[in-house]
Amino acid sequence: VQTEAAGNAATVHHVERDNDERLAWWREAKFGLFVHWGVYVVLAGEYQGETVPGIGEWIQYKKQIPKQEYLKDYAGKFNPTEFNANAFVRMARDAGMKFIVITAKHHDGFAMYDSAVSAYNMVDATPYGKDPLKALAKACKKYDIRLGFYYSHRIDWEHPDAICDRYNDWDYNPTNAVFDRYWKEKSMPQVKELLSQYGDVSLLWVDMARGLDIKYAREMAEMARSLQPDILINSRIMDEGYEGPGMELWDYETSSDNYIHPQLDMKDWEAIVTTTDSWGHKKVDTNFRSAKQIVQVLVSVVSKGGNLLLNVGPDATGVVDPAIQQHLKNVGVWLDHYGETVYSAKGTPFSRTHDWGVITRKPGILYLNVFEWPAGGFIDLSGLQNKVKSVYALTEEGKLPLSYKQKVIKNTSVHHLNVMLPDRPVSVLNTVIA
Numbered sequence: 166v167q168t169e170a171a172g173n174a175a176t177v178h179h180v181e182r183d184n185d186e187r188l189a190w191w192r193e194a195k196f197g198l199f200v201h202w203g204v205y206v207v208l209a210g211e212y213q214g215e216t217v218p219g220i221g222e223w224i225q226y227k228k229q230i231p232k233q234e235y236l237k238d239y240a241g242k243f244n245p246t247e248f249n250a251n252a253f254v255r256m257a258r259d260a261g262m263k264f265i266v267i268t269a270k271h272h273d274g275f276a277m278y279d280s281a282v283s284a285y286n287m288v289d290a291t292p293y294g295k296d297p298l299k300a301l302a303k304a305c306k307k308y309d310i311r312l313g314f315y316y317s318h319r320i321d322w323e324h325p326d327a328i329c330d331r332y333n334d335w336d337y338n339p340t341n342a343v344f345d346r347y348w349k350e351k352s353m354p355q356v357k358e359l360l361s362q363y364g365d366v367s368l369l370w371v372d373m374a375r376g377l378d379i380k381y382a383r384e385m386a387e388m389a390r391s392l393q394p395d396i397l398i399n400s401r402i403m404d405e406g407y408e409g410p411g412m413e414l415w416d417y418e419t420s421s422d423n424y425i426h427p428q429l430d431m432k433d434w435e436a437i438v439t440t441t442d443s444w445g446h447k448k449v450d451t452n453f454r455s456a457k458q459i460v461q462v463l464v465s466v467v468s469k470g471g472n473l474l475l476n477v478g479p480d481a482t483g484v485v486d487p488a489i490q491q492h493l494k495n496v497g498v499w500l501d502h503y504g505e506t507v508y509s510a511k512g513t514p515f516s517r518t519h520d521w522g523v524i525t526r527k528p529g530i531l532y533l534n535v536f537e538w539p540a541g542g543f544i545d546l547s548g549l550q551n552k553v554k555s556v557y558a559l560t561e562e563g564k565l566p567l568s569y570k571q572k573v574i575k576n577t578s579v580h581h582l583n584v585m586l587p588d589r590p591v592s593v594l595n596t597v598i599a
């Protein structure tokens with residue numbers, strides 16, 4: 166995960182958005198599950214005996230796999246009989262996540278649900294023959310987890326008219342392509358299906374606008390809000406860094422992939438982070454992020470005012486690697502004890518990463534998240550505007566009071582705090598001092 170040192174941040178926009186009410190749950194939730202799942206997992210990063218480098222969900226584009234072959238040889242073999250929507254949602258819930266965003270259609274154009282708009286879908290084109298998103302929506306309702314759909318609104322390698330710089334030019338000749346046709350025939354009607362046939366949908370998560378005209382983005386946002394008045398829409402409905410009319414169409418900013426945005430004044434934003442090196446499952450992709458790394462990413466994002474949408478990629482049987490599941494479980498156990506440093510917490514002016522960790526905040530409380538136990542066993546914090554009333558470590562047994570000293574810096578109103586830490590870390594994942 167890149168942090169502030171890296172460059173490719175989205176531009177910070179300041180637009181009046183009248184959306185406090187519909188964002189309220191999202192601002193509290195802080196942590197959600199992102200799911201990349203599609204026909205590409207049948208290939209799992211391998212094509213004709215060769216391991217294909219890069220992210221797994223792009224394999225069709227990279228190898229220019231013809232649509233008919235993709236349909237017959239891969240969709241035709243996609244039978245995720247182990248997919249258990251209830252267990253899947255429980256995995257997210259037990260990890261402390263409050264919402265799920267799943268790929269309803271990625272760039273390959275394949276609908277992971279029962280679509281009447283195009284037969285290129287899970288029910289009509291796979292031996293599985295069922296709609297996993299229906300089951301997921303039901304399970305989300307059962308476990309009180311909010312549901313969102315990822316939809317690749319611009320890029321579509323199945324449709325001959327979805328022209329842009331990531332067009333399918335191995336099956337189709339772009340000469341006679343008319344983007345408007347794709348938009349009217351597939352993109353809009355499929356989003357309409359998704360937002361009218363699955364009950365409450367909390368998020369429309371769109372991706373890679375690739376120069377999309379604002380008139381299309383506006384049309385999609387308006388339709389989404391007419392069908393689901395409380396829905397949240399992410400900023401990728403337009404290109405990253407888009408400036409211009411229509412910026413009020415989206416509710417919050419999605420940062421670049423695997424990038425923790427350094428800005429604090431960016432009011433509502435999310436980081437999207439992988440648990441491996443790919444979004445979509447690949448056989449060779451076993452570089453799993455540990456529970457400790459996930460917790461550190463989560464509190465780092467929260468310390469900068471963001472939400473974390475953490476990705477998993479189920480395989481062709483419908484299952485997430487057990488190692489990742491175990492890491493998520495450990496994160497959930499940690500959140501059970503220390504979640505107050507995360508849920509509803511905000512960024513702080515202290516959010517630059519310190520040598521020892523990061524700071525999150527709630528009204529009247531700062532949470533020091535200690536990743537690296539500082540030499541000397543104490544933390545110095547300068548720049549506080551208030552007198553500190555108490556300092557304690559969060560522990561599984563409750564508050565552990567800590568000794569501290571504070572002084573006001575001469576001729577200023579700035580307080581300096583020195584906190585003596587417990588003898589050793591309270592939690593192996595991340596110790597929290599309040």
Ligand code: FHN
Binds near residue numbers: 201220223373437
């Ligand atoms: O091209 C996609 C990629 O496959 C993946 O879905 C990510 C997730 O944010 N979005 C695009 C690249 O930014």
